[in-house]
Amino acid sequence: MNKPKYLYKTEEQLMVFEFISEGSKGIVKKMITYTYTGSENIYNLGFGDYDEATNGIDDKSVTNNGDSQKVLATVASTIYAFTEKYPEAWIFATGSTSVRTRLYRMGITTNIEEIKVDFDVYGLNAETDEWEEFIIGEDYLAFLVTKKHNKLAL
Template identity: 55%
Template sequence: MKHNKYISRANDSFLLYQFTSEGTKGSVRKQVIYSATSAENIYNLAFGDYDPLTKTIDDFSITDNGDSFKVLATVASTVITFTERYPKAWILVMGSTPSRTRLYRMGITNNLAEISEDFAIFGYNCERQWVRFAIGEGYDAFLITKKENGHTS
């Protein structure tokens, strides 16, 4: 995404990324975690505010720091870095609430031309099927993979 983004730091395995949101509410630590699922090469993307006391992320928190586009662009940049390290990966993305899933859909919609240059995107629809992402459709979750994995159309 060609939007401004924060600098994120990845751990050695490239499964965990940290960055700091700077905005109207101050500095808020964020974390993105890619975790393997029971399905081969499918990773869940978890994202939220990082709590250093519990060493966990809160994916229900509403930071309201005035930088949501920059935060989403930063999360998207971790997808690029992650798939450089794990090129066969499929990334499962689902918001912790319906409104967050809708926010992710809007982010994909607004950047679809750019995203589609390198990635194939699928949405899980109300008929419980994975279909090619289409603008204007509602989805409960998203799967993203590099086009080189055989999904170029």
């Protein structure tokens, strides 16, 4: 996505990403993890404030640092990096609360045309409990994203 984002650091496997959010509440360290779910090629995207006590993610923390669009663009940029290394990956994402899941849906909706250039996006429909291609205005419980695979024209 061509939006302002933070620089991040990661390790060779691209499973953990860290960056610093800078805003009205000061400097807040953020963390993104990709964790294999045990289902073939499906990885869970975890995101939140870095918790020094656990050396992991606090996905319940509410920072309100005034930079949510830049933070979401940064998370999205890690999806590009992760799927470049793991092109067959399916990324599962849901918020730790219904409010966060709604924020993710709004972020996808706002950027769907740009996202669809490179990715297929699916939502777990809240009414039918079935996966469907992402539809603007639908309420979803979770999301699946995978890199588009270009087919050769014969």
